[in-house]
Amino acid sequence: MKLNQIIKSVFATTALLSSAAAVHAAEVEVLHYWTSGGEAKSVAELKKIMEAKGVTWKDFAVAGGAGENATTALKARVIAGSPPTAAQIKGPSIQEWGQEGVLANIDAAATAGKWDSLLPKVVSNTMKYQGHYVAAPVNVHRVNWLWINPEVLKKAGAKVPTTWPEFFDAADKIQKAGFIAVAQGGQPWQDATVFETVALGVGGADFYNKALVKLDPATLTGPTMIKTFDTLGKIKGYIDKDAPGRDWNLATAMVINGKAGMQFMGDWAKGEFTAAGKQPGKDFLCAPAPGTAKSYTYNIDSIAMFKVKNPDSQKAQLTLATAIMSPEFQEVFNLNKGSIPVRPDIPRTKFDSCAIESMDDMAASSKAGTLEPSMAHGMAVSSAVQGAMFDVVSKFMHSNMTSQAAVQALAKAAKTQ
Structure with a gap:
């Protein structure tokens, strides 16, 4: 990513800094690329859950199927010193961002929710940087x-x-x-x-x-x-x-x-x-x-949390992480998205034959x-x-x-x- 090098050169340019935006109390700004029909329907459910918990959802949707455009937008925001509260990033990219020292520790949500015992190892390891949770897993997609x-x-x-x-x-x-x-x-x-x-x-x-x-x-x-x-x-x-x-x-x-x-x-x-x-x-x-x-x-979607100074925003991040892992959200999001829950304890009753085949094949x-x-x-x-x-x-x-x-x-x- 070579982000440190980019940061040094870009901080000299004040134009980008003007895009910095203050995050208000009890608000989460979430950068994501879930913009197609089924995806937009899914993310609307998360917004609904957060707003029911008294947290305002500020949508930062960037279209582009595999997230290249969203990554570009995220880099610009981090370089400008105004990262979003959370962003849809995954896999080795979580480690790359972790190395830049910009990700927030959300162990408090993970410990309270018993993530280590709930999640398959392949999922929990991906969500951690240097042994600490920095991202919340949303789902598991089968690609093949x-x-x-x-x-x-x-x-x-x-x-x-x-x-x-x-x-x-x-x-x-x-x-x-x-x-x-x-x-x-x-x-x-x-x-x-x-x-x-x-x-x-x-x-x-x-x-x-x-x-x-x-x-x-x-x-x-x-x-x-x-x-x-x-x-x-x-x-x-x-x-x-x-x-x-x-x-x-x-x-x-x-x-x-x-x-x-x-x-x-x-x-x-x-x-x-x-x-x-x-x-x-x-x-x-x-x-x-x-x-x-x-x-x-497999393709695991996840929401990583970025370091923010506002204490209310830090609390809102833990609320968001907890909401993402809640049985309620895991069920409704994955029913809309086509994927399967990361939690193995979600009842299968509402899931269709393709999802059940995916669950069985993943376990096998x-x-x-x-x-x-x-x-x-x-x-x-x-x-x-x-x-x-x-x-x-x-x-x-x-x-x-x-x-x-x-x-x-x-x-x-x-x-x-």
């Missing part, structure tokens, strides 16, 4: 899903694919029936989502971990990674020409509206289906992406050692490495780059500091 319109599948005479040969057979049939086979938005994070899902499906969890978590050079340039790019290259042929720049929720809408047959996307896509009044198993199908049924790539993957952090969604590698990998995958998706050239470029990207 394939979303399917069953009516399109039926019209095409295709079946739900569980292997890559079955996937390409279904894609051929869907295309021949006059539909778009794969709904996709040609944005770097969306391309990377498909890429990591293909890597998991082609090589399995151990390969995924060595390549996209541990960044092993031999694995990144080996035959399995070449096969991953070959498979990704074949998928490109089933994406429509209007994909570049399309937002992810518009790609999901193509599946909802029967224009396209399938979409590779995390389970936030389900929030769009349910917001449109669609029922799982009837109007849409959720299936683990080909070859990934026994594995699980955790036990089997096939639970893996999502590279595309900021859970596995530093933001610098992630950005460099995005560039490689994006170039591959939107040019004639060969698989051999792509693996070499990916190995180089993994060395980014």
